Amino acid sequence: MNQKFSVAGRNLNIPNSSAEIAEGKRLFISRGCTDCHGKDLAGVTFINDPAIGTFSGSNLTSGEGGISSSLEAKDFERAIRHGVGSDGRALLFMPATDFHLMTDEDLGRIIAFIKSSPPVDKKSVPIVVGPLGRFLYSIGKMPHLITAELINHDEKLPSKLTPEVSVAYGKYIATTCTGCHGEKLLGGSIPGAPPEWPLAQNITSQGIGKWSESEFIAAMRTGKRPNGTEMLPPMPWQNFSYMTDTELKSLRLYLISI
Missing domain, CATH: 1.10.760 (Cytochrome Bc1 Complex; Chain D, domain 2)
Known part of the structure; x- marks a missing residue:
């Protein structure tokens, strides 16, 4: 350390x-x-x-x-x-x-x-x-x-991206999700989390592939899945509710492409 x-x-x-x-x-x-x-x-x-x-x-x-x-x-x-x-x-x-x-x-x-x-x-x-x-x-x-x-500290880092509804832009947004859902976004135990924290969900096509665009956006802004169940802490949907429509639409496109 x-x-x-x-x-x-x-x-x-x-x-x-x-x-x-x-x-x-x-x-x-x-x-x-x-x-x-x-x-x-x-x-x-x-x-x-x-x-x-x-x-x-x-x-x-x-x-x-x-x-x-x-x-x-x-x-x-x-x-x-x-x-x-x-x-x-x-x-x-x-x-x-x-x-x-x-x-x-x-x-x-x-x-x-x-x-x-x-x-x-x-x-x-x-x-x-x-x-x-x-x-x-x-x-x-x-x-x-x-x-x-x-981290690869010598990696060439991006200077600018134009926000647009696309899988590529969704992949950029999805890096925010990897800390809890894992690099492949398959979910499971959150590294280093206390034992009382719930498992992170699979957010690839296997987990949310049936969610429509409007259902995904609603879930990110209300904390409720399409089936009515609530997302449990530490899922930070309150933070994600500040994402733009372009960001959320792109994020969904990327997630269901996996």
């Missing part, structure tokens, strides 16, 4: 228009960043289990105890896309695999939103990995503890 990675980080173009910042906020919410960093960006504890560990998101604001004022755009890029801190150390339980292929444009908007957010005075809660968490990591059952190990 103390290993270091040589990742320089890229200085992205950070927009400053109100429209771009608003889009950054939408992306921040819809991609699930609030689950760990909170709606006020000051950080929340999302797992607190003596055996597995205590995991909390950092305070991203410029307030006392926050990190925003001390980080440049390249530091945020390195953290979000590579799971590596400004000191070169791996960030623990940072889901960088979900965001590694995010475009420069989308990432720049998110950073713009973070940088423009009101300061909140709150100390970040230190991450503590419990004995079971360490054991699960050591036998390969908690790979997302150190996502920096799973």
Whole structure:
């Protein structure tokens, strides 16, 4: 957990228009960043289990105890896309695999939103990995503890994508789903999750292939499947409800193509 990675980080173009910042906020919410960093960006504890560990998101604001004022755009890029801190150390339980292929444009908007957010005075809660968490990591059952190990840091990353209803754009959106549903989106146990968390569902054509486009969009925005059953936490449908029609239509096209 103390290993270091040589990742320089890229200085992205950070927009400053109100429209771009608003889009950054939408992306921040819809991609699930609030689950760990909170709606006020000051950080929340999302797992607190003596055996597995205590995991909390950092305070991203410029307030006392926050990190925003001390980080440049390249530091945020390195953290979000590579799971590596400004000191070169791996960030623990940072889901960088979900965001590694995010475009420069989308990432720049998110950073713009973070940088423009009101300061909140709150100390970040230190991450503590419990004995079971360490054991699960050591036998390969908690790979997302150190996502920096799973990423090709030399991979060419996209600069921009034009939103359109397509399988290709849906694949881009679906990287958000891999942290819980797995790289192949077949579902199963969520890596590193407490035992009371339900299994992630199969969201390929085998799982949702019979859902119509309107049923899929309704499910993502209401948390209810076409058969009336409710999606259980930690399924973050409240976040996905902020996705645009183009994003959700494309996501469905990609999922049912698998």
